[in-house]
Amino acid sequence: MCPVDSKFDVVVVGGGPAGSAAAKRCAENGLKTLLLDKRRLPRAKVCTGMIMSEMAQNLIREEFGSPPPEALTTPSHIRGIKFRTQETETVTLERRMPFVWRSDFDYWLNRVAQGKGAELWDRAKVKHIAEDKGAYALDLEREGEPLSLRTRFLIGADGTLSPVRRTLFPEPPMKVQINIRLCFQGKLDLEPDYVHYFYFPDLNGFDVNFKGDVFLLEITPKPVRGDWIHRVQQAEEWLARDYGFVPGSQPLWRDGCYEPAMSRPPFPGPHPLAKDNALIVGNAAGLNVPMTGEGINTAIKSGLMAADAVIEASKRGEKAADFYISACQTLLSTLEGMYPPPGKIRQESGKGMKYFMSAILDIYSSSMNLT
Numbered sequence: 001m002c003p004v005d006s007k008f009d010v011v012v013v014g015g016g017p018a019g020s021a022a023a024k025r026c027a028e029n030g031l032k033t034l035l036l037d038k039r040r041l042p043r044a045k046v047c048t049g050m051i052m053s054e055m056a057q058n059l060i061r062e063e064f065g066s067p068p069p070e071a072l073t074t075p076s077h078i079r080g081i082k083f084r085t086q087e088t089e090t091v092t093l094e095r096r097m098p099f100v101w102r103s104d105f106d107y108w109l110n111r112v113a114q115g116k117g118a119e120l121w122d123r124a125k126v127k128h129i130a131e132d133k134g135a136y137a138l139d140l141e142r143e144g145e146p147l148s149l150r151t152r153f154l155i156g157a158d159g160t161l162s163p164v165r166r167t168l169f170p171e172p173p174m175k176v177q178i179n180i181r182l183c184f185q186g187k188l189d190l191e192p193d194y195v196h197y198f199y200f201p202d203l204n205g206f207d208v209n210f211k212g213d214v215f216l217l218e219i220t221p222k223p224v225r226g227d228w229i230h231r232v233q234q235a236e237e238w239l240a241r242d243y244g245f246v247p248g249s250q251p252l253w254r255d256g257c258y259e260p261a262m263s264r265p266p267f268p269g270p271h272p273l274a275k276d277n278a279l280i281v282g283n284a285a286g287l288n289v290p291m292t293g294e295g296i297n298t299a300i301k302s303g304l305m306a307a308d309a310v311i312e313a314s315k316r317g318e319k320a321a322d323f324y325i326s327a328c329q330t331l332l333s334t335l336e337g338m339y340p341p342p343g344k345i346r347q348e349s350g351k352g353m354k355y356f357m358s359a360i361l362d363i364y365s366s367s368m369n370l371t
C-alpha cells in the first residue's frame with residue numbers, strides 16, 4: 001500500500017503564477033500548504049514573458065515584491081510592442097514593461113511562496129483525484145514513487161489541460177488553441193527591446209521576441225495536422241525577406257503548449273470555477289485576457305481570490321466555493337466585456353489592414369490599462 005500524507009490543509013496543484021500566488025497567501029495565513037508541480041523546477045513555459053498590464057505589475061509588486069534581476073531576462077524591460085503587416089506602416093504601442101523567461105520568473109514566485117511557509121514539491125504529478133468524505137484524496141507520482149494525499153481544500157492551478165478541472169467538471173471541454181515556439185541563436189534586423197507582432201492578410205500571424213543572444217518565434221497554427229510547418233515557413237520567409245533571417249537556420253530547440261482560446265470565450269456558458277472545497281484558478285479556469293491572451297495577471301488575481309476563499313471557509317467551517325465564485329464575478333464581467341463583438345475584427349480588416357491595425361492597437365491598449 002502506498003503511504004497517505006494528510007498533514008496539509010490545502011494542496012495547490014501547479015507551480016505557475018496562479019499556484020504560487022494561492023500557496024503564498026494560504027501559507028502566510030497559517031494554513032499548512034503544499035504547492036506541487038509535475039515538472040522539475042524551474043520549468044520552462046511557452047510564453048512571451050511580458051508583464052503587460054498595470055494589474056500584473058501591481059499584483060506582483062504588492063504580493064511578491066519587485067522582481068529581482070535573476071527573475072528578469074536581457075533586456076530586463078521592453079519598450080513596447082510593434083505591430084506589422086506587409087501593407088501598412090508599423091504601428092507601435094510604447095509601454096515599458098518587465099520582461100522575463102518564465103522559468104526564472106515562475107521559480108522566483110515559487111520560492112517566495114516557499115519562503116512564506118508553503119512546502120514546495122517538484123516532480124510530483126497528480127494522477128487521480130477523488131472526493132472522499134468531505135476531503136479530497138489525491139494519487140500522485142512523486143519522483144517516480146506512488147504517494148497518496150488527503151486534503152480538505154484543493155486548488156487546481158494546473159494549467160490549460162487541468163486534471164483538477166477535468167475531474168470536477170468533465171463537461172463542457174475547454175476550447176483551446178495550440179502554440180508553437182522556436183528558439184534561434186543570433187539576431188534579426190529588429191529592435192531587441194520591443195516584442196514584434198506580424199500579421200498576414202488572413203489575420204493569422206506570429207511574434208518575435210529577443211532574450212539575451214537568442215530570438216524566439218511564437219506561432220498559433222490552426223488545429224490541422226501539419227499546419228504549423230506551413231506557418232513556420234511563412235514566418236521564416238517574411239523574416240528572411242525583410243529582417244535578415246538566414247534561410248535554413250535550424251532552431252536550438254522547439255516546444256509548444258495548449259492555451260485557452262483567445263478570440264472567443266473558452267466555455268460555452270459560465271466558467272467552471274469551484275465545487276465545494278475545490279477551486280480552479282488561472283489558465284485551468286480559462287481566465288486569460290481575451291484577444292491578447294495575457295494570463296499572468298489573471299492567474300495571480302484568481303490564485304489570491306481562491307486563497308482568500310479557502311481562508312474564509314476554514315475560519316467559518318463553510319465551503320470555499322461560494323466565497324470564490326462570488327469574488328470572481330467582477331473579474332469575469334471585465335473579461336467578458338473585452339471580447340470584440342463577433343465578426344468585428346474581420347469587419348475591420350475588410351475595410352483594409354489599416355483599420356485592422358487600429359482595432360488591434362485598441363485591444364492591446366485596453367488590456368494594458370487593466371487594473
Ligand SMILES: Cc1cc2nc3c(=O)[nH]c(=O)nc-3n(C[C@H](O)[C@H](O)[C@H](O)COP(=O)(O)OP(=O)(O)OC[C@H]3O[C@@H](n4cnc5c(N)ncnc54)[C@H](O)[C@@H]3O)c2cc1C
Nearest residue numbers: 014016017018038047048049050126158159282283295296
Ligand atoms: C505563446 C504564449 C505567449 C504568452 N505570452 C504572455 C505574456 O507575454 N504575458 C502574460 O501575462 N501571459 C502570456 N501568456 C499566457 C500565460 O503564459 C498563462 O496565462 C499563464 O502561464 C497562466 O498561469 P497558470 O499559473 O494558470 O498556469 P501555468 O503557468 O500553465 O502553470 C500550470 C502548472 O501546472 C503544472 N501541472 C499541470 N498538470 C499537473 C499535474 N497533473 N500535477 C502537477 N502539476 C501539474 C504544470 O507543470 C505547470 O507548471 C502567453 C501564453 C502563450 C501560449
